[in-house]
Amino acid sequence: MASPIEQFQVKPIIPIINFTNSSLFMIGAVGLIVGGLLYASRKRALIPGRSQSVAEILHDFVANTLTDTAGREGMKFFPFVFSLFMFVLTANLLGMVPGFFTVTSQIVVTFALALLVIGTVIIYGFVAHGLHFLHLFVPSGVPGWLLPFISVIEIISFLSRPISLSLRLFANMLAGHIALKVFGGFVVSLGTAGVGIALLSPLPLIMAVGLTALEFLVAALQAYVFTVLTCIYLNDALHPGH
Amino acid sequence: MAQAQAQTPQAGTEVPGDAHAADATFPPFATETFAGQLLWLTISFVVLYTLLSRVVLPRLTGIIENRRATIARDLDDAAAMKTRAEEAGAAYEKALAEARGRAQALAQETRGKLAAESDAKRKALEADLNKRLAEAEATIAAKKTDAMSHVRGIAAETAAAIVERLTGKTPAPQAVEAALD
Numbered sequence: 001m002a003s004p005i006e007q008f009q010v011k012p013i014i015p016i017i018n019f020t021n022s023s024l025f026m027i028g029a030v031g032l033i034v035g036g037l038l039y040a041s042r043k044r045a046l047i048p049g050r051s052q053s054v055a056e057i058l059h060d061f062v063a064n065t066l067t068d069t070a071g072r073e074g075m076k077f078f079p080f081v082f083s084l085f086m087f088v089l090t091a092n093l094l095g096m097v098p099g100f101f102t103v104t105s106q107i108v109v110t111f112a113l114a115l116l117v118i119g120t121v122i123i124y125g126f127v128a129h130g131l132h133f134l135h136l137f138v139p140s141g142v143p144g145w146l147l148p149f150i151s152v153i154e155i156i157s158f159l160s161r162p163i164s165l166s167l168r169l170f171a172n173m174l175a176g177h178i179a180l181k182v183f184g185g186f187v188v189s190l191g192t193a194g195v196g197i198a199l200l201s202p203l204p205l206i207m208a209v210g211l212t213a214l215e216f217l218v219a220a221l222q223a224y225v226f227t228v229l230t231c232i233y234l235n236d237a238l239h240p241g242h
Numbered sequence: 243m244a245q246a247q248a249q250t251p252q253a254g255t256e257v258p259g260d261a262h263a264a265d266a267t268f269p270p271f272a273t274e275t276f277a278g279q280l281l282w283l284t285i286s287f288v289v290l291y292t293l294l295s296r297v298v299l300p301r302l303t304g305i306i307e308n309r310r311a312t313i314a315r316d317l318d319d320a321a322a323m324k325t326r327a328e329e330a331g332a333a334y335e336k337a338l339a340e341a342r343g344r345a346q347a348l349a350q351e352t353r354g355k356l357a358a359e360s361d362a363k364r365k366a367l368e369a370d371l372n373k374r375l376a377e378a379e380a381t382i383a384a385k386k387t388d389a390m391s392h393v394r395g396i397a398a399e400t401a402a403a404i405v406e407r408l409t410g411k412t413p414a415p416q417a418v419e420a421a422l423d
Contacts (some may be wrong), residue, residue, distance in 0.1 A: 010279065016342035018278030028285035033290060037298045044305050046312060051393045052305070079295030087290055108276045109283055116287075174270065 004181035007104055008174070022109075023103045029103065049060045058086070065227060070235040073228040077234050080120065084113065085227040092173060092219035096212075104222075105173040107166065114166035117230045125237040165229055172222045180196040183208040396420055 008018045018232040037058075040051035048056055062082045066074045088104060095102025103109055125133035138147065186204035190197055269275075398418050405413045 005269055010269060010272065010275040012278075018281055020278055020282075022275070022279050023282035023286075026282050030286045030290045030408065032292075034293045037302070039292075041298070041301050041305060044301070044308075046309055048305075055302060056306060059299070059306065078290060081297055082299060083287065083294050086294070103283075106275075106279055107270045112280055112283055112285075114402050150367045170270070186344060224263065235246060 001154060004178045004185065007102070007177060010106070019086055022103055022106060024107045025091065025094055025103050026109075029087060029094055032094070033086045033090050035175065058082075062227065063085055065224075066231050066234075069228065069231040070238055072232065073238050074234060077120070081227060081234070084117070084230055085223055088113070088169065088226050089223035092223055093216075094175065095177065096216060096219055102173055102211050104169055105177060107170045110166040110170040111162065113169075113226075114162040116164045117165065117233060120238060121237040124234075125240060127149045129240055130238070133237070133240045136236055161229075161233060165226065169222050169226055172218055176211070176218050180215060183211060394422065 006062065006136065010022045013019050013021060013024060037055050040055035043049065045052055059082070062085050063075070063078060065080055066081050070077070091103040091109075094100050125136070137151045137158070139150060139154070142150050183204045187201050187208065188202065190201035191197070354375055398415070401417070401418050401421065405411075405418070
């Protein structure tokens, strides 16, 4: 039986171009998203069928999340936010297939995505508002003597955003998959440990079934959390110093 | 986790053994994989973003907007039709009221005309009857006067005849006349 962390091993497939199982599932996720959405919307029906409804629900869900947090102007980031949401969601859900690699359980991937979000916020913030963007760190209505402390706290909180954003997704996916593997391993270990102990092996199996359901929830929820936080950070770039 | 540690010795050598034998570092922190993963993440995400923003999302947005426009147009059409139907209903009510008014006026007129006609006929008849009555009365009066005018003559003749029978001689007309006065 394999170790619970063996599933996170990046294994080369085509070493010359650095193509690994991680790359395969990234490309696979992209292919699935684009292919799935194109297939679902192929009829361009006025009255949507089942697959087209799913595509439209995903579209409206992300659009509503974005406009609820960042307002109408937030829609200029819609393709970006939609790509992020679909990529994280698909990568998370692909990871739920037994034997598949979970791209989002790689800290380098989640950190790169978080840096992409924060980078977008910073660049757009300065391009759109110039130095006014720095008002983000100077909240209005704060007494003068408190301002330095508040500004320091605001800057620290801003800098910790990419870390918390990437760690949350990474840790959730990692821990969930380890827990699943560990409980799955218990079933085998208990089952082969002897007649008396083998009777206990259904207990971790029940646990593993429950955890699988929980992991599906976490996979969708973490994609949503990542998207909502992205929207909130983009709102800062759109409306700094509110 | 306490359970996990308790089970490890019974689970045999595989669990701890493999993990450390296969790779000393925890796989997600194996820095030598970072470059490759970043490269392919960049490629994947750029492809994803490009395809979604250029092809997929315009299509989805188009479908949804098209539906919204169609529904709005249909609702407008329905509202316009409703207005037209209400207008037609109002026109019908108006026409009905007019027709009813005209019918009443016509009935009133006819009734008035008939009443006037019968009134006139009745008056003509009454006038005719009255005239005849007056004529008849006049005739009676004339006859009566005529008759009364003969009474003196008859009286004179009768008186002369009586006198003649009684006396045997004819009295002088003057004497009879005088006696009658």
